[in-house]
Amino acid sequence: MKATDLTLSHLSLAALAALLPALATAQSLTSPEIESRIDELLGRMTLEEKVGQMNQYASFQDMTGPAPEEGSARERYEQIGQGLVGSMLNVLGAEATRRAQELAVEKSRLGIPLLFGYDVIHGYRTIFPVPLGEAASWDLEAIEASARVAATEAAAAGVHWTFAPMLDIARDARWGRIMEGAGEDPYLGSMIATARVRGFQGTDLSALDTVAACAKHYAGYGFAEGGRDYNTVDISEQTLRNVVLPPFHAAAEAGVATFMNSFNEIGGVPATASVHLQREILKGEWGFEGFVVSDWGSIGELRAHGVAADLSEAARLAVVAGSDMDMESGAYVGHLAALVESGAVEEALVDEAVRRILRIKFRLGLFDDPYRYSDPEREERVLSNEAHRATARDVARKSIVLLKNEGGLLPLRKQGGTIAVIGPLAADKDAPLGSWRGQGAVDSAVSLLEGIRAAVGTDTRVLHAEGMTLIAGTRDFGVAPVFAEDDRSGFPAAVEAARQADVVVVALGEGAFQTGEGRSQVDIGLKGLQDELLREVRKANRNVVVVLMAGRPLVIPWMAENVPAIVNAWLLGSEAGHAIADVLFGDHNPSGKLPATFPRHAGQIPLYYAHKNTGRPATDSVFTSRYIDMPNEPLYPFGFGLSYTTFELSAPRLSATEMNPGEALEITTTVKNTGTRSGAEVVQLYVRDLVGSVTRPVKELKGFERVTVAPGESKDVTFTLSAADLAFYTAAGEWEAEPGDFQVFVGSSSRDVKDARFTLK
Numbered sequence: 076m077k078a079t080d081l082t083l084s085h086l087s088l089a090a091l092a093a094l095l096p097a098l099a100t101a102q103s104l105t106s107p108e109i110e111s112r113i114d115e116l117l118g119r120m121t122l123e124e125k126v127g128q129m130n131q132y133a134s135f136q137d138m139t140g141p142a143p144e145e146g147s148a149r150e151r152y153e154q155i156g157q158g159l160v161g162s163m164l165n166v167l168g169a170e171a172t173r174r175a176q177e178l179a180v181e182k183s184r185l186g187i188p189l190l191f192g193y194d195v196i197h198g199y200r201t202i203f204p205v206p207l208g209e210a211a212s213w214d215l216e217a218i219e220a221s222a223r224v225a226a227t228e229a230a231a232a233g234v235h236w237t238f239a240p241m242l243d244i245a246r247d248a249r250w251g252r253i254m255e256g257a258g259e260d261p262y263l264g265s266m267i268a269t270a271r272v273r274g275f276q277g278t279d280l281s282a283l284d285t286v287a288a289c290a291k292h293y294a295g296y297g298f299a300e301g302g303r304d305y306n307t308v309d310i311s312e313q314t315l316r317n318v319v320l321p322p323f324h325a326a327a328e329a330g331v332a333t334f335m336n337s338f339n340e341i342g343g344v345p346a347t348a349s350v351h352l353q354r355e356i357l358k359g360e361w362g363f364e365g366f367v368v369s370d371w372g373s374i375g376e377l378r379a380h381g382v383a384a385d386l387s388e389a390a391r392l393a394v395v396a397g398s399d400m401d402m403e404s405g406a407y408v409g410h411l412a413a414l415v416e417s418g419a420v421e422e423a424l425v426d427e428a429v430r431r432i433l434r435i436k437f438r439l440g441l442f443d444d445p446y447r448y449s450d451p452e453r454e455e456r457v458l459s460n461e462a463h464r465a466t467a468r469d470v471a472r473k474s475i476v477l478l479k480n481e482g483g484l485l486p487l488r489k490q491g492g493t494i495a496v497i498g499p500l501a502a503d504k505d506a507p508l509g510s511w512r513g514q515g516a517v518d519s520a521v522s523l524l525e526g527i528r529a530a531v532g533t534d535t536r537v538l539h540a541e542g543m544t545l546i547a548g549t550r551d552f553g554v555a556p557v558f559a560e561d562d563r564s565g566f567p568a569a570v571e572a573a574r575q576a577d578v579v580v581v582a583l584g585e586g587a588f589q590t591g592e593g594r595s596q597v598d599i600g601l602k603g604l605q606d607e608l609l610r611e612v613r614k615a616n617r618n619v620v621v622v623l624m625a626g627r628p629l630v631i632p633w634m635a636e637n638v639p640a641i642v643n644a645w646l647l648g649s650e651a652g653h654a655i656a657d658v659l660f661g662d663h664n665p666s667g668k669l670p671a672t673f674p675r676h677a678g679q680i681p682l683y684y685a686h687k688n689t690g691r692p693a694t695d696s697v698f699t700s701r702y703i704d705m706p707n708e709p710l711y712p713f714g715f716g717l718s719y720t721t722f723e724l725s726a727p728r729l730s731a732t733e734m735n736p737g738e739a740l741e742i743t744t745t746v747k748n749t750g751t752r753s754g755a756e757v758v759q760l761y762v763r764d765l766v767g768s769v770t771r772p773v774k775e776l777k778g779f780e781r782v783t784v785a786p787g788e789s790k791d792v793t794f795t796l797s798a799a800d801l802a803f804y805t806a807a808g809e810w811e812a813e814p815g816d817f818q819v820f821v822g823s824s825s826r827d828v829k830d831a832r833f834t835l836k
Contacts, residue, residue: 101330102278104364109437113430116185122412122422124185125429127154128161129400130408131192131368138171155189156182159408161432162190162236162368162400167514172233173449180445188445190436192368195237195275195286196255196511197221199228201463201649202520204474205509205590205626206241208645210257210670211716212473213757213779215270221470222274224463225513227284231457232514233449235439236287238335240271242322243292246683248671249302251594254510254626254646256297258670259683259713261318262776265325272329280332281440283447290326292337292370294352295319299339302680304595308339313769315341316804324361332365332435336398338373345380347373348389353397366399366431375404386410391420399428464650471647471654476667477717481639484618486661486719487578490532495576496524497569497612498583499545499605500624506584507651509626510552510591519649523582523622526652530660538576542569542608546586556589558603566611573615580659581612582622587646590626599677600630613637622655628673628711635710643667664719666755666781668824673711678702684713684825685772714759714776714824720750720786724758726829727821733834736798736812740833743793744821748784755783760794761820761828767813768806774825794821801835 117125135148143149154160155178166175172191179189197203203221212218222240229237241255244264257264268290275288295315299306310319323334334357337346346352347369357363374393375386383389390406391414401407414420440447477485487494500506500523507520528537543566547559573579583605588594600606610633613619620640623629624647634641642665644655657663674682679702693701701707723746730741746756760778764771778794796819801812814835822828 101328102276102280104330104332104434104438109434112437112442113433116187116433117426117429119185120429122415122425124158125425126407126411127157127159128187128429128432129411129425130160131162131164131400131402132160133403134163134165138166138174152178154408155179158183158185158187160189161187162192164192164402166191167193167232167234169231169233169449169451169454173446176445176449188436188441190235190432190439190441191233192236192238193229193234193513194239194511195225195229195234195513196239196241197509198225198467198515198648199232199234199513200458200515201228201460201467202508202512202515203467203648204471205254205646206256207254207258207626207670208474208647209470210263210267211476211645211667212470213263213668214473214781215266217470217473218267219270219274220466222271223277224466226275226277226286228458228463229286229513230284230448231450231454233454234286235441235448236289236333237275238289238291239275240268240288240326241291242268242326243297244318244322245297245671246681247297247302248599248628248674249595249597249677249680250297250299251304251590251596251627252592253297253671254590257322259672260670260685260776261321263670263779264322268322268326269329272326272331276330276332280438287332287435287439288326289333289335289368290323290331291335292346293323293334293357293367294337294346295341296337296339302595304593305338308341310341312808313804316810320356327357327361327363332438334363334365334367335370336367336373338370338376340380345373345377345382347398348377348382348392348396350396358397364431365435366428367397368400369393369398369402369404371402372404374398374401374406387414390414394420394424394428399431467648468650468654468657471650472657472663474645474647474667475655475658475665476643476669477658477665478641478643478711479635479639480717480719484578484640485620485642485659487620487659489530489535489660491534492577493536493538493575494527494531495538495540495572495579495616496527496582497540497542497572497579498581498608499541499543499603500582500584501539501541501580505550506587506624507646507648508587509646509648510588510594512587515649521650521652523580523652523655526654526656527580527659529653530656538572540569540572541565542612543604545603545605550586550588552588556586560603563604566608569608570611570615573612576616578618578620579612579616580620580622581609582624583609584624584629585626585646597677599627606633609634609638620659628669628671630674630677632675632710661719664752664754665716666718666757668714668716668757669711670713672709672713675710676705679705679707679709682709685775687770688773712824712826714757715826716757716824718754718756720748720752720754722754722756722784722823723747723749724821724823724829727819727831729819729831729833731833733836734798735836740796741793742796742819742821742831743791745789745791746782746784747789748786751786753783753785755781756823757781758792759822759824761822761825762796762801763818763820764801764803764813765816765818767803767815771803774820776825798835
């Protein structure tokens with residue numbers, strides 16, 4: 076198995092960019108015909124109409140109903156007909172989008188169609204695992220399939236554009252939006268970025284089953300101080316280039332249609348007003364041809380940041396920096412024309428932004444048929460597709476990570492005996508949908524209890540006891556969760572069920588809206604009475620399997636020490652219960668690997684495998700970079716995940732010990748299944764640059780391969796490294812590989828590795 080077999084996970088970003096055209100996955104956003112049509116249209120537009128294309132509003136009424144009679148909603152309604160709105164978000168459904176489109180096309184002077192956007196993050200109607208969970212599959216084909224289903228459903232509901240994928244590298248599990256991304260590693264994040272863009276956009280943006288993707292949040296949002304959402308970011312140019320930007324660059328190389336800038340500042344400059352990020356890097360160095368949209372109100376927020384005195388100044392800063400479309404702050408539509416007329420902003424900047432926006436509308440085919448996405452019959456047919464549920468189940472079970480299986484407690488027997496299913500999330504049909512669940516209906520997920528009952532034989536007794544309530548009061552996206560912490564009335568029934576059972580499955584973790592935007596937490600342990608319930612159940616029965624449902628890594632030290640089996644099930648979406656049951660009963664052998672580190676304590680955060688060595692690497696000595704009350708090491712490292720079988724990897728075999736810049740180096744390891752079941756192992760390749768012009772991480776992921784091996788069978792896995800794979804942003808401000816000595820590692824996680832060395836000449 077070699078990288079030359081087109082296994083995308085083996086490829087460097089440079090190699091991936093070169094390969095994409097051959098795979099027909101990257102599509103240019105420009106063409107002579109489209110640019111000519113844009114020229115003609117721009118020549119007929121007034122300044123106000125141009126600015127209108129840069130203005131995006133959220134849905135402000137039921138678009139299938141009568142026009143609003145008064146107020147701001149009436150004003151916005153009229154602006155659509157005046158050609159002063161270029162895009163709307165949260166207008167959903169074939170009928171509603173057609174009605175809104177009619178206002179723009181049939182009422183405005185030029186009939187320029189609207190672009191409809193929506194947060195299709197991990198599914199539209201059929202909900203898939205939260206993106207961090209999907210990343211745990213390390214399965215690029217499965218991740219692409221998830222985005223393909225989401226795009227197909229969203230497009231059928233009249234949506235043209237998704238505000239996904241989120242590409243923020245996140246190394247702080249306290250940050251609520253860690254659930255929306257691919258975790259802590261820029262290489263894995265880059266591969267997943269490419270897969271998701273390909274899934275959303277397909278090979279032809281004008282196809283009716285595709286939507287324009289949006290790479291967000293550009294950039295550094297996941298590095299917010301203290302893990303507190305929207306907070307300040309202060310990172311070096313090396314961290315920006317080497318860690319934060321690679322997934323965004325990969326998305327740009329894959330032909331992503333749009334970018335969204337982020338709420339945060341970097342080094343005192345808000346991203347929305349950053350010339351460096353948007354004009355110099357994105358549109359300059361990378362040659363990005365699509366457009367940049369602000370995040371919700373972020374142009375207006377330049378006032379709160381303290382870099383703009385008023386909304387007019389905010390509009391000037393944003394457009395000069397390269398923010399092409401204003402989401403919901405009213406800055407452009409209210410002030411940009413006057414800024415151009417006064418000479419404060421060059422009209423050429425407006426023309427450039429409008430060209431980029433029109434380019435995407437042409438690419439989507441909206442000028443050829445503005446109503447092509449608004450077909451109620453197709454919407455009904457596509458959103459009722461059972462094949463989508465089957466795909467969701469497959470992706471969900473591939474996303475599950477087995478953290479512990481002491482004594483081979485798992486898999487469970489389907490036939491005979493008694494299983495107790497306990498915990499506040501055991502019968503919950505809403506929590507598995509997670510945050511940002513698109514149009515997934517409330518309480519529509521298959522619960523764990525339902526999945527277990529559907530899987531077992533008729534002679535198996537299944538007991539259920541909730542034990543406790545996790546969330547007290549309403550479950551609502553717009554309300555911070557309040558945890559039930561004083562009601563133990565359900566404990567006795569749970570303990571009794573545990574005593575009667577041969578094995579206990581305890582479902583613990585987070586509610587749907589405990590992670591996501593605005594859901595940062597200082598304490599990422601089990602909330603409410605969950606830990607106490609688990610301890611009581613464990614006293615009653617030693618055969619405990621915890622199914623951990625969450626959108627982030629959790630701090631679970633007692634559980635890890637005292638419970639024999641732990642299944643990390645994330646928030647798996649519509650088919651959660653069936654997928655978890657597939658793993659619990661061995662119908663699917665788990666192969667997921669952690670995309671983010673599990674800390675022992677929140678005080679270790681930020682915690683990630685690709686850390687720097689420092690001048691005083693940790694030892695038992697006091698005067699080194701270590702804690703005196705806890706190990707530096709995580710509870711579960713990046714890349715970790717068990718199977719129902721066991722694998723043995725050989726030390727890496729190198730095709731040479733020296734490599735010239737124009738050459739390639741092959742690294743081979745032999746994977747042997749030393750257990751009794753067939754299973755898939757994710758073989759991981761890491762590299763360390765031992766001496767650099769700037770300090771380098773102790774390990775960096777450079778490739779991975781999912782390989783299925785039968786019991787007793789051995790397979791070779793070969794990775795190919797070039798000098799481009801060893802490049803980084805150097806002290807000279809160049810992206811290049813520096814000659815010197817390197818350590819290469821192969822293993823089943825970032826911790827469990829074997830190594831060899833080579834030299835780049």
